[in-house]
Amino acid sequence: MATLEGIAIEQRLVDHHCHGVLMRDLDRAEFESLLNEADRPSPLGTSLFDSMLGLAVRRWCPPLLDLEPHTDADVYLTRRQDLGVEEITRRFLGATNTECFLVDAGLAPESISSPVDLAELAGGEAHEIVRLERLAEDLLNDGVEPRAVPDRLTATLENTTAVGAKSIAAYRTGLDLPAAKPARDDVDAALFDSQPGASGHRLVSPVLSGWLAWTAIEAGLPLQFHVGYGDSDADLRYGDPLRLTPFLRATEERGVPVLLLHNYPFHRHAGYLAQVFEHVFMDVGLATHNTGALSAAVIRESLELVPFGKMLYSSDAFGLPELYYLAAVLFRRGLAAALQSLVSADDATDDDADRISALVLNGNARRVYRLGPEDAA
Amino acid sequence: MATLEGIAIEQRLVDHHCHGVLMRDLDRAEFESLLNEADRPSPLGTSLFDSMLGLAVRRWCPPLLDLEPHTDADVYLTRRQDLGVEEITRRFLGATNTECFLVDAGLAPESISSPVDLAELAGGEAHEIVRLERLAEDLLNDGVEPRAVPDRLTATLENTTAVGAKSIAAYRTGLDLPAAKPARDDVDAALFDSQPGASGHRLVSPVLSGWLAWTAIEAGLPLQFHVGYGDSDADLRYGDPLRLTPFLRATEERGVPVLLLHNYPFHRHAGYLAQVFEHVFMDVGLATHNTGALSAAVIRESLELVPFGKMLYSSDAFGLPELYYLAAVLFRRGLAAALQSLVSADDATDDDADRISALVLNGNARRVYRLGPEDAA
């Protein structure tokens, strides 16, 4: 069987959900603010380095910058700046051993790399995932007439080179999406009603998020949903994947994959949905690096019900190159620990563990997104 | 203390919730479709053998068919057909060492064994659990006047030889049942409104499910609720046992046991209810075999709050004889692992572990359903 160290290194990854990396140097406050889903370190609650994620940064990242594991945060950050953002980015992304990134390029403030840049820095390939709500907002912000927007969106999704679409309904109105495609009149009315704010249009409408999700499905695009864990901008109560049940029941017969991202702390709910609905897949991205070494338990819980052909790897990394690396190291280790424990107890064979690893780390994403066969490693 | 192997063999079980076994041979597609709660294997997601349940089938079942553990699925299925359904059923059911099955006979398509057949095949006894919604539907389908149905149902429940009743409200309208018995007028109206579909009447009414549950309680019948995990026909959001809180608060003084079945992923919620309400009991049936070797964690979590006098064993097996066996093996092992870990850490004594095992695997069900003392093993 692939040993824990083996899974940690050998199997090339498909990271089916990540964002761009930040291509500029950072001071400690900026670094901490990008570390997890808090907006900034709390003056009431001490440093964000004192967290499972902080411990993981200090355990795993210093050696890639030629320092000892568990190096003090300030020493680490100084060394990081000395090497410069391009060098450390190449080191961290390269060490993930990722052969393919699927990049949500819709979250891209200044200095964020494009998918192409990311792939080049990492030594892999990249494909784009189109962010649905952003696509509609861009059209409105570009001055397209509201009544022309739906046809433009449909055409874009039908002709896109993106390998999938992503809905951020959970950040806008929650996951109670409709069990049928909203009527065109209702969509027109919702678009007409949208008023731009200081930073342009921001669509907060279950009709629009629902229509976009249905349109992506009709275009045959694998459809990702932000589910569960994220920043304080989302109300986690409305991010429980069970809220998608009517939508999933209504879309199952289409045969278009639906991918539930993150899911924590509802990862058992996601595993259930992945078992009972043919077209549902899941990952535990974002939660993996945020829970550090304790992610092993989260990964093990996810495996309880999910068919192994329906579990995927993602980092959901954004900004800090460390996060791509930590997600990869921690997910490989957590998966390997779960599988080795099964093998040790004679609950699975070495061959089972190898096959399951290959599916989860690479093969499932290749099949679902039709990425073609795995490259020679 | 009863060792892990000891609990795995010696203590005879009461399986307080199961269904009939399928008495005909099966091809691979049929076998997979009966394996878990998915309707069928997903063309998108590979074989259902690649799951914790599939690993458990391959680990535990082949030896009973004279094959090596971890045998390939196709070899296993061929051997299964060669031996024939009656022979394998005797082997698997006999190996559960179950002395008493409480059978929900209300889910019985063709070729499903009756409780009597099941008991005979297993070398144990069987009692019936009456499925409430089905009882009402049968009366309507038999042409009984809607206004005559309530009295007929009441009389049936008061005079039944069944040892308990089961509500599938979770599959019909969810667990938000009323805190008082619905008025007769409302029940009459709901029955009058029911229109038969292609396969007869199907009651989807909180009034009727509520009235049936209250009527069972009034008849003094231990009342089971489907809770949590099941197939995609139920919306899991409405299957959280906490939704039963008003009903439980209102029925507590009656002293009639209420039994929460399955519960996963809400098993901690069920443990809480079993602690704070005198008449509430729970199990983790169905989830035990579906989560395979990882069920040990589910069982351990269940034990956090539940008084040990209120945890029961059930398989919730249906159709495949393998499922009765896997549920028994995995629950015995999971319970034994949890107890042995407590004993090893000096958090409990051998005597504690033996007493708790005997309660959970047998004694609690005997007391709750008034089944009389345990047979000599």
Next chain:
Amino acid sequence: MATLEGIAIEQRLVDHHCHGVLMRDLDRAEFESLLNEADRPSPLGTSLFDSMLGLAVRRWCPPLLDLEPHTDADVYLTRRQDLGVEEITRRFLGATNTECFLVDAGLAPESISSPVDLAELAGGEAHEIVRLERLAEDLLNDGVEPRAVPDRLTATLENTTAVGAKSIAAYRTGLDLPAAKPARDDVDAALFDSQPGASGHRLVSPVLSGWLAWTAIEAGLPLQFHVGYGDSDADLRYGDPLRLTPFLRATEERGVPVLLLHNYPFHRHAGYLAQVFEHVFMDVGLATHNTGALSAAVIRESLELVPFGKMLYSSDAFGLPELYYLAAVLFRRGLAAALQSLVSADDATDDDADRISALVLNGNARRVYRLGPEDAA
């Protein structure tokens, strides 16, 4: 590193949420009724000693009464009575090694000790936490005109010597508190509408619970919320901390700490809130002793997302002196086990473990409640 035994003894505790201890002798029925959150032992479900809490009582408490671990419950209770309530209380409270108790004195039937008495028995100091709903009810019960109540409450909270306030909204109307301070007219109307029951006024009003919480925040008082696990009087569905999201979002900029108590089985939800909101803190009190040795898993799960500067210790003990002791022993052991496991796997250093222990067991509470520096131990 502080060894498991070391953490179990050396680090002095701040118990940031507990109640008074019962200063009279008890028979077995009374003892069991105070043991956990059930109203009384269930005749259907055997003794409450058969639970994780009961095992923990028998494992940890007899040695403090000069008996062997795992002593039979009746022998233990006899010895307890022989020694007398004052002697056993001194022994158990002293053995917690708590230097500071923050006491909710609002739950105080006859024979319950005051914070001052508690501190004296334990050899530590004590501060009061004011129970918001109780404060308002006391004014009404004392005959204060409803329209005078709000100003009296505001003045009381602005001038209190209490170090914090506690909301029991979860027990009254649930945690869906308003995102803005309710208008004075609505508060007046709610107070005017309140009618006293047999035991006086009992406020069940989201307007009043919301107004009280907002008033405490405006007074700068650290604000505790009962969340999750409690007795059957609360409906656990309405005690999910995620329901507080709008309130937390609206109060974050005030910089006043909000402390989520208990949280089980929603402790992962609480950890998320503590990460993404600057002013949110959490504990797993009450659940720790109720889940006995299995609390180690609950504590480990809590650590997944919570910044270590935002996790606190509380016992939530009430009545039985054993509960203060068990909470302390079990939380120390659970935290130590989690940290030692990280150190053993090289996921943290000894220094990390020591620093985290000191924060969680003492320093975080001192900082949040402005209690001054830790005493010399």
